[in-house]
Every structure is written in structure tokens, then in C-alpha cells.
Amino acid sequence: MKELIYYINPKKMKTEEIKKILEKHREIKFVSLISVDLGNNHTDERIPIENMLNDINAFLTIGAQTDGSSVNLPGIAEINNAKVDLIPDLNCKWFIDYNSSNIDESTNLPTGTLQIPSFLKHESGYVDSRSVLKRAEKYFNKAILSLLKDNPYYLNLLGLKNIDEISSVELTSATELEFWVKTPDHRSDIEKLTTSQTLKEQYWKRTIGPVRTALEQSLESLNKFGYEAEMGHKEVGGVPAKLAGINKYSHIMEQLEIDWKFDNVMQTADNEMMSKDIIREVFVKHGLDITFDAKPIEGVAGSGEHHHVGVALKLVNGKTINLFSPINMEKEFLNPIGLGALMGILKNYEIINPFVTSSNDAFNRLKVGFEAPICTVCSLGHSPETPSRNRTVLIGLVRDINSPLATRFELRSPNPSTNTYLTLSSVYLSMLDGIESIIENKMDYETAYNELNKENNSDSYYLEKNRKYRSEEDVFEFYSEEERNKFFGKPPRTVFENISSFDIYKKKIDVLTKGNVFTKEILNSYKQSITSMWTTQLKNRILNHNINLIRRYKKLHGEKDVTDLDIVNWEKINSIRHNLMKDSLNNESLFTKISKAIDSNDFEKVSDLQIKMNDDMISLKDLYQIYKHNLLEFVD
Template sequence: MQEDLRNFISPEKLNEKDLLYILGEMPEIRFVSVAGVDLMGHETDAKIPVEIFIENIKQFLHGNAVSTDGSSVILPDIATINNGKIDMKADTSVKWWIDRNKDNIDSVTGLPVCTLKIPCFLIHDGQAVDSRSILKRAVSHFQAEIMSLIRKYPETVAGMNIIPEEIAGVEITAATELEFWARAQEDNLELEELSASQELKEQYWARTQGDIRTGLEQTLTTMSEYGLSPEMGHKEVGGVKSRVSRNGARQSIMEQLEVDWRFDHAMQAADNELMVKLIIRETFRRLDIDVTFLAKPMEGLSGSGEHHHMGVVLRLKNGDKINLFTGNEKHFLSRWGYAALMGLLHNYEIAVPFIVQSNDAFRRLKKGYEAPICIVASLGRTLEIPSRNRTVLVGLIRDATDPFATRFELRSPNPHTNTYLAMATMLQSMLHGIRWALNSDKNEDQLLKELCKQPGEQADYLEQTRMYRCEDDVFTAFTDKQRDVCFGRVPATVWENVQSFDLYPEKIPVLTAGGVFTPELIHSFRVAVTEKWRVELEHRIIPNFIKEIRSMCCLHQGGGNPGDDKRWQKVQALRYQLMLELDGRPGIFDRIHQAFDKNDLQTASDTQKIMYNAMKNLRQCYHEYRNHILD
């Protein structure tokens, strides 16, 4: 237990007596930090001297730990300038982390100065309004509703050889897979070199070397010390082999990595992800390697995903556990599992704004990058041999020899997805499908038949015009037009994504059921994500594009070689189209700025797509021009 106490404090120890004992035994803990998570996934951090915590420990544990004016969190139209008070209430149901600063050694103990990180809820006008509280409500609502449905329809668990009275509770298990890029001194790496390495899959699961190996090994070791149970760390498909200078030092590091760790209950799983990111950043920073969790750090290269896994287990009073989704020998899933999957797919349009919420995320979700852009699932080609289809939105993970392995893998999230909100929408969506199936007295055969329907076939729950199961590669088996018909039109920008709230008003009650989301929270999130879209586009993406365009210089002199002038003219035409006014028509960048000035968000969104296409063409033209320069 002492080993555990070095890095985290378990929920059963989060009481006044045990905390005071631990703090007395660990004088290197000099600060506490209250860590709430706002609607955009930003986690707060404030250094409070531990003496203040000890003096006010009852208030920290049972009241409002800290209050702020709301300027430190993103809760638009909730924490307003004239009503911005936010109270922070400690969560004693999860681990409290001990965060070590290895760059700051305590002069008394000789140990790194530590901060006790306290996960919190954000309270405004007496209501919890943060991401963690939304997930907490979703978990409680899901658990209560499942127990209620089991009591109402005991025959639905009879095939599992149990009766409702034997069930002690419902557990939601969750985990995430985290991909990221590690880079240092990569300026001299050519995009073509990186892209070729990716296409050849030279880096995927290759042996790590040098500082990358050290960083990955230290990350996994630290995760173990924090009780995070790492399962694997490996190189992903992106990147190139790092180069070695004459003195033996590695340079030009640009590699994509992935780390995976063991599942936990939903709230702890989301907290674990934030801690893993902190460990990764700090570990690689000490090696002078920058880490980015952007979904698409470089155009033309593999993006980073963060697949979300979720399952449901019944905990029996005798201590046994049963996977609620595992099917019998004739089915991929139980009726509970089929219904949950149908709920995920049917309600994805109103869940996706919370899952894919940035410009960067949409640059990742494009056809041809094995990214899930279609609302479709895969169950596997046969019952006997589970398979994986990386082109679908939701995959069924199962092991014929292990019933506890059955779970769903949502493939659209990325490392910047707000995991708390993503998991909350998953639970609400699954519950909607389960409630419909049981209230409609649907059995496994009927549910599987509807899940496997073809476009145009009759459906009682799913959309009649669509199909929802595919075991083929959706990018090669269908044309663009066929995909739109079979799976629905895919949003291409943040603005198109949030329009789902207006296009599917009948599905909003799925989110608000049980008071999990409120209309005020949905509105606040929508305002926040729309403003983030605008600011990123105007003040980050366009300025970066301008720098890139200005770097595309004319490389030939005089007449040059045959074709040089013509190829350069193509480049120039696109540069002008993007940046300059021609024949009285503003350049693309200016048209976006003007649209935002007029609050014409639809035009800004449409022009953003034109901008991306123009930049893609410009890069291709400049690449062709530069590659044909002889002298």
C-alpha cells in the first residue's frame, strides 16, 4: 500500500484521518491543486499551499474547496461576466494523484516537490456544469435505468442464468488508446520522405531507438508506478527513422507512438487519460522532445486517434460478474448488446459534435486515411473468428474464448476529444437503443435483422434509407455518392457538425434524458465550440497558411528549363487566389474574414472547404514545380 500512496491516494483513503496521516508521512507534498474540467476539456490547475488545505480540510472534503470568478473556465452564457462565480467541489469517488516536479527538489526532504491533484466538479448557481459532472450523471442514470429494465423484464437476463434479485449493480468499463507525435529538430525532414515511410508502413510496430525508446520505456514505467496498468507501447504508422549525427546524437526526430493501458470504471478511465497525457508530456520534455496530441499535426500524414472502448458488466451479489453484451453461441451479441449498438449508430448525429469538435479533428477524418467518416458498424465476418474492420465508426471487439472481452470500440475520437463528454453521449445513446428494444419486446434475431438491413428496407428504429453494418472496406466498396446514400452525408467542418443540433431536434431528448445534459449546457457547448472554430481558423490556420504560401518561392531563373514557367504560373495563380483580390473579388482568406465579420457562419464554413482544396492543389503544384527544377 505504501507504494500506491507514493503516487496516488485511493478513494477509501479520502477522509480527514487518512489524509492527514499521509500528508504527515509525505512532507514533500507542498501544494494541492483543484482540477476541474470545463466543457472544452480544459483542466484547471492552481497551486494552493498544503498548509491551507490542512487548515481547511473539512471544507475541502465536504464543502466548496475553492471559488473562482469563472474567467478560468470555458462555460459561455453560464459563467457570465455579471454572474461568474464558480465553486469547485472535490470528487472523493476517484483517485487523487500525487504529481511530482522532478525539476524542483525540496531543500528539506531532498525529494521532488509534489502537488496533490484533486479532481473536482464545477458548480454554478448550485448546479454542476462541468464535463466530469456530466459523465457522473450519465453513469448514474445508465446504471439506474439498466437495473430498472432488468426488474421490469427479468426474462431478458434469464438466458444468462441469473434473476434480478442476484444482481448487486451495474459496472461500466471504459478505456482509451492514445496516439501522439514526438518530434525534435524535424525542420529538415521532407514531407515526401515522411509520406513515403507511412505508405510503406516502415515505422508501424518497428523497434524504437535512442531517446524515443527511452521516452517510451520511461512513460510505461511511470504509468505502472501510478497504478495505470500499461498494456503496450509501440510505434504507429507515421514518422521516419531518426537520424544520427557525427557525435552519435539523434536528430530530426519525427515519430508517431501509441500507448494503451487497462480499462477502469468510466469516470476513473477519463481521469486516467488526463494523467497519462501529463506523464507523456513530462517524460519526453525532459528528453528535449516535444509531444503533440493534435489530431492532424501535418497535412498528408497519418493523424492521431484515440479510440474509446466501452462495455457493461453485471456485478452479482456472490461476487461473480457477467458481461451484459456477450452473445450466445448463435449470436455476436446479446439483445442488450445489439440494442446498445443500434442506439450508438442511430443517435450519432447528435453525439458527434461532442466527439469531433475541432478543425484539426476534421482534417483527420477524411477518406483514405482509415479514419471513420461513415455511421456504420462491423460485427465480424463470422461468429467463430472475430475480425477487425478499421474503416467503420464502431467496431465490435470480442473473443470467442473470453466473454468478458466483449465491448464496443468507437473509432472517431482523437487525443483532443473531451473524453468525459464523449463517454456521456455514448451511454445516453446506448441506453436509448436498449430502452426501445426491451419496451418493443425485440429479440436477438429481430435486432440483428434490422442492424443488417439494406438501404430502403423497412426498419422500426433505424433510418429506413440507410444501412448500418458493413464488413467491407467502406472506402473501396462504395463510391462517394453511394456512401452518402448508404451512411448519410458526412460533416466536413465544425460548423456543419454543430448544425446537427438543428437538423435532428427530435434526438435532443436522448442527451437530456435523466438530466444528464441540459439545454443550457448544450447551448453553452455549442457557443464555445463555434467560437473556438472561428478563432482557430482566423488566427491560427490562415496565418500558418500565409507563412507556407510565402515560403513557396520561384526557384528558376530566366527561361529556366522547359515547362518551368508554366508550372510556376500554376503555383502563382493559386497563391493569388488564396491571398489577393483579383478582378474585384477578394482572396479566399479575406472572404473568410469578411464572412465572420458579418456573422455569416455558413459562408465561412463553405469557404473554409474551398480554402482547404486550394491549399491542397497549391501544395501539389509546387511539389511538381520544385521536383522538375534541374539547376
Template sequence: MNKEMLYYINPEQQTPEELKALLEMHQEIKFVSFMGVDFAGNDTDEKVPINLFIEDINSFLEGMAAQTDGSSVVLPGIATLNNARVDMKVDKSVNWYIDYNYEHFDAQTGKMVGTLRIPCFLIHNEIFVDSRSILQNSLDYVEAQMLEMFKKHPQIAGLEHVDLSQIEKLVFTCATELEFWVKSPREDAPIEALSSSQMMQEQYWQRTRGNVRTALEQTIEMMEAYGLEPEMGHKECGGVRGQIDGAGHMTHVMEQLEVDWKFNVGLQTADNELLARIIVKEVFRMNGLEVSFQAKPIPGVAGSGEHTHVGIAAKLKNGKMVNLFAPGDMKADFLSAIGYGSMMGLLKNYEVINPFISATIDSLNRLKPGFEAPVCIVTSLGISPQVPSRNRTILAGLIRDIDSPMATRIEMRSPNPYTNTYIAIAAFYLAMWDGIKACVESGKNLKELEAELSKKAGVEGFYLEKDREYRSEDDVFEDFSEEERSRLFGKPPATVWENMCGFNKYPEKKAALTSGNILRAEFIDSFAKGALVRWQTELLNRIIPEFHAEIVAMKCLHDTGFYNKCDDELWEKIAALRVMLAKDSVEAPCIFTMIRDAFSRGDFDAASKLKLEMVKTMEKLRSCYHDYKQNIID
């Protein structure tokens, strides 16, 4: 980090005159990159020499900055091979960042070569078709709808202390928390050691050491330079203690960390999260460490989430800010009608939100009982309004501080570092609006709204489904059986296919997201199509080959030496499982072959069921082989 270098350009500085002056002062900035974000969350990187940008700066800023095509971005069914052109339009409402190459130095200035990354919107056939525009347009739509609602309902339960006619604009406050694993290159810790360390809570919030400490401190400093206002960095629950070699260097590093930074609004929140991932990856790499943002990089050990906080505030005409989630009396009620409506909207419509949150095999691998990852569509408000609490086993948590009403917000615990934050936040607020509208128009008081959210299965509600429950102050992992969880809170999808089927299975909930025609039906179809292509490709080209290699490596170890009948019986079980998974016979194909055949005939439902059978059989095989190896003492 160099205080003389330029790290970001705020919207007020994005005039042609100001930009030219800044770029003249910072000759180390050699390129401009136009950054659009497709439906898969991928950001584009098109480098243009800085001199070309300066020469034609007005055209870049006011017209179409650049072009790409359908093969460069994930917009299936939209940007097709015979209609592939995608234009890029500059977004001047957010910060622009300078991305420095830590390994390339400018000979003239001696500073790292920088690329000005300019966020853009993607346009196809004159329609905005990117993740960033979906988020921006969704927030604009929800704001317009809510401001119109305030005219019709000047008194809203819990907000009697606010003159709604004096609202100037709404502020959609959002924040994300980034968890990740860091390790020494080409080194892996045993699963047993990682699992034991987690169970004994040896790592959580412990002191960092060596190059991990250096990288974490440098990351926080770099985030500060970029204006992200970091709040903390700390160890998470996963990891094992590293070792020191003869030269005093840390080796065998395998730790889980988290970094947090200050909340922001709308697009800036999602842009900041994308930047934070880049900073973490580059800084840790400079310190000789690998970083993984996978949701579940290590089976049997805690995965990495990216809890996403959402709230709605209002700026009044006198400049005062008020939190529309917080009731007038924080000790008497949990939420205002706006807050209750937001929570209900998220929970009722979550089956069509979930596909945007968990669109990969990796993301669904994280959502299993036992690792504080949410499995059920349920919330916790706390034992009483007077005593805020935190239930870490639920999906949507209420965060509140009696002495600080502005801190009241909803924490969605399901996102992971590779969730498309732009579309996720858009889906959250569209679903929240559906619940807000229902609660306000019902005219019910706060106790009645709390009763709706707290109702038992079988009780008719004015908005929530009759046969479901939506609130629990219990440990949903320990205090409910799997059958009870599925019956009361809904059965969670087990595969990407099952998750994407939610769009067609719940048309009335899908309608809540497509209201206003911002998150269009064709956008949803494109997102699902892309997710299924990636799911199929990952299964066929990565997971099955990796499983096959693992199966081939499982060798008989007791041909000679000291062994007994137990070894023979275990190996017979192992051999049968290996054949079931990976070896065809005249009588029947193996599971791997059946999955390939299912995909070849377009039967995604069969492929989904076979995928679950494959994973279950592979887990059984691994367990048997582990027991078998443990019994070999020769």
C-alpha cells in the first residue's frame, strides 16, 4: 500500500475534466477495464490502453464503452450465437477502483502498473441484461412502490413516530461477511485433524501467526485504502495449527478466516464484495498462500458462508435517517410492520430465492446440519423484545440492539462467497416488498403480525402458508428430527436440479420476484439454464473423474503379511461398492455410466437422483476403506 497512489474514484470525480486530471497525476495507471457482471456472477475484464480512453473519453462515458459477445458472458438463451452482441454502458453512480498488478512495475514512476476498473451495465437488443442492472432496477422499483404505499397508508404499525410524508428517499442498507480458507500450496491437513480441531474449538478467534497474520493485516490495510472501511478480520472455526520449518517459515497452513467491512447501499455493496475477494486473493498470494472461496472445500469440516445483511432506512427531508425495520418502542416489539413484512416475504418466497443463492454442487454441500449452516426456511426473533438473542441454526436471523434502533436488520445466513450477490440482494428485496405490501395492507397491529410469523402448522394465516411454521427459538438441528424439519419448514433441495425446479414448482412465489418485470421471467430462465449447464459439466468432467481416480487408488492391502477374516470381509464390501460405482457389467451399468446416459437423453431428474445415490455410495465406500486401512497393521 502506497499513500501516494490512487485506489478509487468516487462518483463526484467521474467527470471528463476531473478524470483527465487524475490520470495525468497518476501515470502508473496504464489501462482501463470495463467490468460487467453476467448472470453467473462473472465479471468481465476488457483492457483498453489509457491513452485511447483519454482521447475519446466522452464517447466512453456517455455512449457504449465497449462490446462483448454471448460467448464471453453467461447469458444463455439471451445472447445467442446468431445474436451475440452485448454492449457495455458505464455506471457513474458507484466508486471505480484501480486494480494494481503487484508483479508489474512502471519503469518511469517505479510504481505498480494499475488498471482503472469501471463498472458497467450490459445491454442486449436495447435491454439491460446483467446482474448489476437487475439489482439497481429492482431497488428503484421497490422504492417507488413503497413511496406510493406511504401515500395510501400514512400510518403504519410500529412507525407512528415517523412522518412518512416527509420521506425524501429510501436507503437499502446491505452488508456481506466474507469467509474463506487459506492454505500452504500443495499441502493438505488430514480431515480427522481438521474435524477434531473444530470440535474442540481450537481455532475460532485465535491469534494468527506468521505469513497468515501478515496477509490478514495487509488485507485490512488494503481494504482501508480502497475505502471499504474494514471492521475486523479474525479466525473462523476451521483449521489446524501451522508448523515452522528450519528457516522460520510457516508451513502446513490450513486455516479458515473471515473479514468484515462497513455496510453500504445497493450496487456499492455488491461491487465492494467483488473487490474484497480480489484483494484477499492477491494479498494472500503475495504471501505465498492459497485462498479458496468455495462454500465447502473440505468434506466433513465447516464450510465458508457469506452472511448477507439487509435493511431499509429512510432519509427524511430534514436530513434525519430512520430505520423502517425498528419499531417506536424497541422494548415492546421486535419489528415494525415493514420489518415483519420483510421477514415474512423472505421466508414465504424462499423456495424461489434459494436457486439464486445455492446454484452449485459446492454451495449445497455446505448446507448440511451440524455446521451452523442453514437448512430450514425458518427465523428466530429472540425470546423477548427486551432481550435480543442470536439463534445460529436458522435461515433468516433478526439482528437488533435495543439501544441502537439503526442496527436492526435481517441476516440471511445461506449465501456463500460465490453466490451472485447482485441477484441475491435483488431477490431479497423483491421478496421483502411482497411481504411488506401484504402486512401493511392487512391493517394488523404489531402483536397480530408477530402472531402471524409465530403461528403453528395448521393455523390459517392471512399471508403465510397454513401447513408451515416460520419461527423457532429452538435449535432446529437438535430439537427436531429430519422428518419434522421437512414437514414444518419445507424439505430443502438436495441437488442443483431440485433447486432450479423451484421456479416452476412455485409459480405464485416466482410471480413475487417478477413483479414490476425487473427480474424478468426470461432472466430467471437464463440463470437456471446456465446453472444446469455448469452442474452437468461439473458432474461429468470433474466430480466423476475425481471419484473414479479415488476408486482406482483404493488397493487391496492384505495380500501378504498379518491379516484375518475381518480384512477379507471388508475388502469384499469395498470391491462391491467400487464395481457399483465405476465398473459396468453385462448385467447392469455402473452408477457413473447411468449418470452419463441420463444426461445424454436430457433426463435431468434421473441424473439428479443418481447423483444422490452416487454421493451416498461414495461416502459408504470411503468409510469402509478407512476402516479397512485402520485394521492393517503389517
């Protein structure tokens, strides 16, 4: 069988070389231009490959057109001005997606589709998530070189004497993808999952059966596409599968994680987007359902997608140095530039978070007790010579004392639905804001280190006075909720509270709009997109889901073996049920109030009512469990 190809690197090839490859591999029948709108949806279409090969130069320049109905760009691609062009990106990997169910008769090979990551161009310019990241990368690189050129003191801290020693600046990143797999139609037992999670019975344990096979094949598939997969393992959530026959398993319910190596930020974001389709197809072939939801099961660990971010300087002599690493790794955590970058993320996190946590599902994950970061606080480690990892903070320093190139930051708040393109864009622009402050204030290591370690209500050069930004403690055990809110800021509880940061922190928004990276048009469009998805999901999915749950909370006791406690518990349960969903002539239920507030676009009221609903649903679930556990038998 002729060997299939899985990716093409166009920036290392001439157009004619690309054409020869495609003409040689006639099993590649289609081309798809993959663009990502502001709602994190990516396009996928089938264009006969001949349309590309007939005039490849024109295709790569002009791309294809759409009427905008396939993308989510409110306020930009409106119904009366919907023309959007998909323009191929020639500076990233192109992937080939093979359909094993569609064998080409002429080649006896699976039919392939060339997937080209692309940009969206409207009359107002490039308006997609990938183009925002491209502008952020370009602006960051130019600004860093200018800052180092004008401030040789910081150039010397990197072991350099002249700006001409630097060939280029490269923003590097990697993501860690967590997800849940299960056998179809299998209902989860929350108590078993919670107990197993508490005992860490599944964490990094051996996979078996179809999960093991699918995990191994996923890693192999990712490597075919040039991902350089590093590791796949069980995460904290899950319960052991049951043997249902010879080599057959049932009741599979497991949480997994797959990681791959660092790359430049654009390629990392593309990899993260494409990987989900690759992994999903492998697991589905083995009869397993897979979900990339942030919180697929209430009361059990959700799925994160930690983003690692760093900056490398490529030198003319061929060497690479880390922009954040100090010369003496044993005495200092970071150099002043690295400390500034970290402070920039912390100070501006209110305008980063709307890109990180943008859905109802994502907010369900951010709960105390599940190692999910809810406090805007960092960790450096207990000392420079002994690096450590604090899993309770928002962002931590990752370093290897023997490998300065490994120095980076791990942002722990993202989840699999996070828009990686927009998140990385806002993170690097915020880094730049902190670096500029360090250099403008001429801070050395000690001054910058003291700035990051400031106490609450102490004066500072850059960070906010009434905040604390570093902790090496378990922030959930060491601080009370009141102290966490006081020191690290009160975290948003709903999509509306989060997206409102764009209006509340107007000065911080300037960090995003520098260099025209995030235009006001794009920020407004993103806000509309996220608000619409929030209210639509709330009204049409969450309310219906909660209604179905409430209807399952039925009276289970009769007159036999019933106690006064059972009666009291049921009365409490029934009262909550009625308050949540039962209307009367004189009183509207909470669900009805939410629905009406959505219809009237009273988003602040919707947000407040959603918080009340979430609290009541948790109380209802907990109380019903107590009620059931006290019954000797159930009455139909």
C-alpha cells in the first residue's frame, strides 16, 4: 500500500512542490479551509481538490467565499453585509484527514481531505480568532525587540551585548487536553465516582480494554500528524470498568489526559483544535463516547486544558535562550522581564478571563474542592533551587534548574472549550504590559520580586494596592472564602459577570487594543456572541435539564417505616421544587422569572437569578440524597 501523508509544511515548500505532492497523492480528493470564528467554531467544507490544483496560486491567495451564515460574527458579518472570504494560511501545518469509511476505488486508499487553517476576511479586515493571534504575535515580537534595543541593561541580563545578536522572537506554548470517555448510554454513579476520586483510585492508573487501545492509537495518530505526543494517562476521575465477557468491558467511565510538545503559539492553537477530532474518531471506532465538556458530571472533577506559555529568543549564532530565565537559576526564580510578564497576566486577568471561561459549562468546573483555579494568584515555588508546583493557584511557574529553556508559566484555568487563539492573544498582550512596566520603572530583580510579593494594601509600582498576588499555600485550605475574596478579588460567578469586565475595566481594555490586535469591533462582536450563547444555553438546555431533574425527585416513602425526619425532609424538598419550577396565579417560579428576564434582555437580572437557581439546585440534590439514604424501602 502506498504510504499516506498526514501533513504538509507549506512554508518550507514552493507552490509547485505542494502541487506535485497533491497530484502524486490522488487519494486526497478534497480541500477544506478551516477558519475559527469568535465563538470558537471552526468551518469545515469539501472543495474538490481539482478546484485548487487548476490554479493553485490563485486559490492560495483568494481562497473561498461564504455568505457568513457558517460563522459566528455578530455585529460584523450581519445578514445584510455577510460576505466573508476564507484566506489560506501559508505559514502553518496543513493536515490531511482520511475517511476510512470512504475507500477511493482508483487508489484503494481512504479518501483524504486537505485541511488548511485559514483566516476570515470581511470588508472591515481580518476578523477571526486566528488573525487576532497573528496580530498579537507580530505586535509582541516587535515591541520586545524595541524594548531590549532601547534598554541594554535588560539585554545584558539575558547574557547578550547587542540587539543584533537576536535573530527572532518566538512565542511558545503547549496545552494539556483532558476529557471523559464512557460506554454509550451508561449512567454515572456520582457517589462511586466521588469516592473513587477522593481515594485517587484511578489517577495515573493502568488503562485496560478498549480505553487502553484507543489511548495508544490516539497517541500514534497524533504523532502521524507531527504532534510529537508526550504522554497519555488516566486523570483523577473515573471508576473501574466491568468485564462483560471475553475481552469485553461495560460500565466504562474514565477521565483521560493527552499532552504533546511545545510549538509556536499559532501551531499550538491549531493542534489543540484539530486534536479533538483526531482523538474523538479513534475512541468512537472502539465504541466509546467522548466529551470535551468542562464539567460533564456535576460533583466530580471537571476537565481542564492547562495552557503553558513562554518566549524564546532565536540568536544569529543558532542558539536559543529563554526570555524569562535568569542567568543564575539557583538564586533567582526569573529575571525581571519574566517577573514582569507574570505580573502582567495577574494584573490584567479580568480581561483575559472572558476568553478563558466563556460558557455555563466552564463556570460549573470552577468550584472549590476540585483543584480548579478560582483565585487570581500565582506560585513561584518554595525556593529557586527546589522548584515546586502548587495546583491551587491560577498560574504557576514551571522551571527546571538544569534547563533554562524549560522556564514557562502554566495557566490552569482554561478548559477544552476555551478559545485558545483569543486566550493566548490576551495572555501575551498582558505579559507585554507587565514587561513594559518593569523596564519603564527600571526595576532590577529585587525590586520586581518585591513588587510581585507585595501584601494587601501596600504601595506598588504596577500591581493594584488592595490585592495580594502570590501564595505558596493551598489557597483553599489556608485562606477562608472571605480572605480569598479580599486578597485575590471576588471571582465572577456567571458568564455575564465575567464578560462585564470589558465595561468595568476600561483602562485594562487598552492592553488588548494596542497595535490594533483586538479591535473594538471584534471585542463587541465577541461580547455579543458569548452573551447570546450564554442565554440560549440557559433557556433552552439548562432550564429543561433542571426541570427533568426536578421531576425525578419524587416522593419515595409511604406510611410504613416512615419517620418524622423523612416527612420533614420531603417537605423541604417539595418546597424547593415548587419555588424553582411551579407557577401559580399569584407567584412565578424562578425558572419562569429567568426565562422572562432573558426575553427582555435584562442580563444582570438573569445572572442574579441563575446564581440563585444554581444554589437551590445544589441544595435540592444534596437534600434528596439525604432523604433517600434514610429510607428502608421505596414506594412506587
